Amino acid sequence: MNESTGFLNETGVIIVDVQADFTELKSGSLAVPGTDARYIETVENATCKFSEQGLQLYFTQDWHPAEHISFYTNHPGIQPMAAIEIDGRSQIMWPPHCVQDTSGAKILITVPQSAEIVRKGMDPKFDSYSGFADDGGHKTQLSNLLQRDGIKKLIIYGLAMDYCVKATVLDALKAGYKVELMVDLCRGVDPATTTDAIKTMEAAGAAIVRGD
Numbered sequence: 001m002n003e004s005t006g007f008l009n010e011t012g013v014i015i016v017d018v019q020a021d022f023t024e025l026k027s028g029s030l031a032v033p034g035t036d037a038r039y040i041e042t043v044e045n046a047t048c049k050f051s052e053q054g055l056q057l058y059f060t061q062d063w064h065p066a067e068h069i070s071f072y073t074n075h076p077g078i079q080p081m082a083a084i085e086i087d088g089r090s091q092i093m094w095p096p097h098c099v100q101d102t103s104g105a106k107i108l109i110t111v112p113q114s115a116e117i118v119r120k121g122m123d124p125k126f127d128s129y130s131g132f133a134d135d136g137g138h139k140t141q142l143s144n145l146l147q148r149d150g151i152k153k154l155i156i157y158g159l160a161m162d163y164c165v166k167a168t169v170l171d172a173l174k175a176g177y178k179v180e181l182m183v184d185l186c187r188g189v190d191p192a193t194t195t196d197a198i199k200t201m202e203a204a205g206a207a208i209v210r211g212d
């Protein structure tokens with residue numbers, strides 16, 4: 001094995017929540033600004049390129065039961081996007097999104113046979129921005145898969161930069177992975193929290209990469 005093959009074998013790609021409900025393209029219930037056809041095509045092409053280079057792909061997929069705690073509709077009298085306190089945690093009240101087995105939960109990027117899909121947010125009691133674990137500390141499959149595959153470095157991008165991408169990047173850094181954030185392959189819910197998220201990820205040790 002030469003050095004570059006070893007490097008490639010140790011690099012994984014996490015594509016965060018590029019799902020119909022988070023996109024303008026599919027008129028999603030929680031569409032992130034700037035997620036038009038061109039954005040999806042750019043992410044598709046970049047992902048395809050990484051796959052052709054032999055990098056292992058891991059797709060996270062928000063996968064909520066209808067009674068999920070993050071849906072404002074499950075909290076009578078609460079407005080969408082309000083932040084409420086639940087068991088000492090701040091929880092944003094999102095519109096219902098990515099409900100299990102609905103078209104809104106569909107991943108819009110081609111998932112190669114060799115790729116893994118890591119579902120999150122299945123517990124109705126806990127939200128799960130991070131691809132690694134939910135707010136209750138329950139781990140997804142992601143850590144085990146990365147260990148199984150001998151991954152040391154992660155390239156991360158997707159939706160939304162200020163929530164699920166940020167949480168996934170910070171957990172990856174905490175777990176000791178080197179992280180490259182592909183900032184132009186991400187979109188954020190809100191400009192202010194997105195700018196903040198980039199600063200936070202960079203301060204935590206992520207390399208911020210421009211271009212695709």
Ligand SMILES: [Zn+2]
Nearest residue numbers: 062070098121
């Ligand atoms: Zn969600």
